[in-house]
Amino acid sequence: MGTPRDSREDQVADVVDRLHEEYPDTTISLEFSNRLELLIAVILSAQCTDERVNTVTADLFEKYDGPEDYAAVDQDELAEDLNSVTYYNNKAGYIREACTKMIEDHDGEVPDTMSELTDLPGVGRKTANVVLQHGHDVVEGIVVDTHVQRLTRRLGITEEKRPEAIEEDLMPVVPESEWQDFTHLMISHGRAVCSARNPDCGECVVEDLCPSSKLDHGTDLASGEAW
Structure with a gap:
């Protein structure tokens, strides 16, 4: 059934706000000059x-x-x-x-x-x-890498599995002004806390918003499944 649109939007807004506070300077980590x-x-x-x-x-x-x-x-x-x-x-x-x-x-x-x-x-x-x-400073969509794919599914923001389907599902509920930062916030949090096999739910600033939290739902991630 998925999560109703309005509640997904509220959840995304809360997630984005908290992660901005946690990772205020997050940006692309690849190094380039042109x-x-x-x-x-x-x-x-x-x-x-x-x-x-x-x-x-x-x-x-x-x-x-x-x-x-x-x-x-x-x-x-x-x-x-x-x-x-x-x-x-x-x-x-x-x-x-x-x-x-x-x-x-x-x-x-x-x-x-x-x-x-x-x-x-x-x-x-x-x-x-x-x-x-x-x-080019052109934002047409949301970059869906492995971190975005894993975290948005764990958070219950999307049930889609393919990156392009995830992007299509996220764009209506993530404010367009956040499309670029959303990816970097997911990547920073995925690297620091919500890793593929050993998510540190006790240190997670969005744990109470996450249906996959090990603190409340021990069977969800205990297997270490890497989505």
Whole structure:
């Protein structure tokens, strides 16, 4: 049945207010200095920690300057430069192909629309949302990463499972002014307190709003299921 819309909106408002107090300076943790670097960092971050990505890109962004460099480099060389991130061969291919397409179709610039971004190899809606928000100051949706997916389901804000379905379900109940911050608040709280396997409910500032709290419902998360 899910939670009624009005009560979901009230719950989201309470969650957002409390998490803003807990994490007042939360923002994107990937390190970049331009839109291309942001796009590449986000592609690399899929199923990989931002900390690892930042370590890799510190050298990567010194070696390559502009989409032409990435498009021209040999696939094996770029893959070797990325070999400490997950799926580095695939990601090397995506980066080379995306940069080639940007050169051919966008004068070497990172596109500024959802449709053009998602038309690039290796770029789905989540990646496009991040690039739009932090590269172009355009907020069209809510970035749904693993933390957002896990926490919104644990909190009972959504019952959806697929990231795009979760985003569609969240957008009507999260104020549009909070769409960007909502993701970062979820990520900060997921990292600090509400981890996948060992959520620290006793230290959680939204525990009383959470139907999955171990303090009240010991069977919900006791198995350590990582949603």
